[in-house]
Amino acid sequence: MRFALLVTAAPDQEAAFLAWRFADAALAEGHEIVRVFFAGAGVAHGNLLSTPPRDETPLTARWQRLQEEHDIELVVCVAAALRRGVVDDLNARSWELPAANLAVGFLISGLGQLAEAQLEADRLVTFPG
Template identity: 55%
Template sequence: MIYTLVVHAAPYQSAAAGTALRFAKAALAAGHDIHRVFFYRDGVYNASALASPPRDEQNIPAHWQQLAQEHGLDMVVCIAAAVRRGVLDAGEAKRYEKLHHNLADGFELSGLGQLAEASLHSDRVITFGGQR
């Protein structure tokens, strides 16, 4: 089975981002493929290099990075949602005349076309943390 995961929730906003991470780990361990993880709306905060949770809490953004590195995951962050929320790569920081960027390694900014393309190449698209 080939999955695409869509994460709408910030890492500490609800259990959704952690659930998506656990699902990804379980799916990969069971021999399934993950075509792409797409971070949308507040889910873009999972890609911030500035996340600094207390030591007794799980560092969800770092765990996404580790999983991506171990399994070669394609982790795409919606560029419109990210820029709106201050999650920038070096190119967008320069474009918007910001002094710094904070997109964590292993994530890339791109558009919704990447989500549409991923849905075409996946057997299932699973969403975590949709609207209330």
């Protein structure tokens, strides 16, 4: 089965951890993850500078590992990312910001990527915050 995921839960919410666990388990069972789209508070998963407490799961690193091992697209919603200060090099230059902080393996794009993922996948699974 081909899944697309929509994660709107912030990294410190249980739903965010469940999203990663779902993706990891689905891949282990031979399913495909078409794309993971992070929106709302979920864009914080793509923040390179996010540092969770030592007793919490570092979800950004876990998503990056899945991206590396399975070539999954990790897409951060551009509007939500800009609102929350998560920017790539292009947006940092465009908005004259001093630096970019998008984590490696993540990319910034628009809602069209979510719509396309819905068309490509058999199921869209949402993890709300």
